[in-house]
Amino acid sequence: MKFSANLGFLWSDRPLPDAIRAAKAAGFDAVECHWPYAVPAAEVKAALDETGLPMLGLNTSRGNVAGGENGLSALPGRETDARAAIDEALAYASAVGASAVHVMAGFAREAEAHRTFTANLRYACAQAPEGVTLLIEPLNRHDAPGYFLQTTDQALVIIDEIGAPNLKLMFDCYHVGRTEGDIVTRLKDLLPVVGHIQFASVPDRAAPDRGEVNYAFVFDTIRRIGWDNPLGAEYKPGGPTDATLGWMAAYR
Template sequence: MPKFCANLTWLFTELPFLERFAAAREAGFDAVEVLFPYDVNAQDIVNELVRHELQMVLINCPPPNYTGGAQGFAAVPGLQARFRTDFKRALRYAQTLGAHHLHIMSGVAEGPEAKETFIENLRWAAAEAPKQSLTIEPINNETMPGYFLSDFTLGHEIVTQIDAPNLRLQFDTYHAAKITGDVLGTWEAMRPITAHVQVAQMPDRSEPDQGKIDYPAFFADLDAHGYQGWVSGEYKPLGTTQEGVGWISA
């Protein structure tokens, strides 16, 4: 069976943030991820991880602009200097938390110059942090209009072109369903370059046992091919989180 972790940005939101770590451990999770934890003191998070014997699997990068800026801008031409500054800040935070992966968000952009900018920034980041696993994630344009990396073929091309040992793909089944309509087929193509998996159901992004995606087949495929990474529950619970975690044992 795959190793499951809880996305604490999406799960246990009925609780204050720092109380979600205990809830995740009580629900049976050994690890967690948090999309943008930067407004919380890193040591407070470390304390919760240690107290409940949890691993931090992933955080997003760069930190969000709390004045209303976009979440991510690694593909936005002209912002390379800002990207490098913010990446270093995110890297320090990730290292403090012991995060396995640092997800670099492309932001809203389009065209050949955006692609060149994204590749330039990713090459620099991979060289700047050779011991830190970095990921990029295709996100559908309905969820994030204008997001540059909204295509799995493009994600595969970029990871392959850069060819850095610490840069891999982040595979979200919900986005795969929205982008290609074929989760298992897309996974088959992306499996060799994937370091992290996130799951949610279609069409309402709820618990994996509630909708159209064949998760028993997907999880069986992960096991059959020896996937060693984490599988994160990144979904909107239909009720309380605790009421819906039965999908893991099922």
């Protein structure tokens, strides 16, 4: 079993290049991040080259965070800003060699939000260079009330409607566990459209060796169904990251 360190949460107290080096020292097989744009891409690429770790993915900009935004692509009337964020993410991904971009939908419940989101996703799929996958991720209603994309069924409808081979589902076991439950069954059913898998404990989003989900069983199932890409550790360590990594040896 291979694991990717999500540096949006893990070693978030360090500059991103140093967090990449820490992930390598801890034994991770890959890294991923949230919003790396304040760090020059050349610095991130140098750290990736130094460690030999691949960058699996990054997110499009949230927009005006102080104003309560958490993504732009489903917001009617914000198409220009959404597509600028998509262009920014694709350019950064190309510069650092990232293989995926998560297109964030944002807070939107208007009837036209679906049309807006699908139009922006079609734009992203057309603009993405070869080898870069676009991901969409449902966020649970407890952590992100009002977020447009809330369930895997909703995501599947969108993926089927667009029909682009480079559009996939980010299957986050934490979000699915909080909103839908039955993680293993949902994952098996959705496997053909899954582009990346993430995890954290449920319900507190901590390391996977606590909480109500038996990750030994989940990871064993993932292994048996033939998934061999690194799984994204996107959990909140609640203290020094290195002190929370005991699960890695147990679950490998």
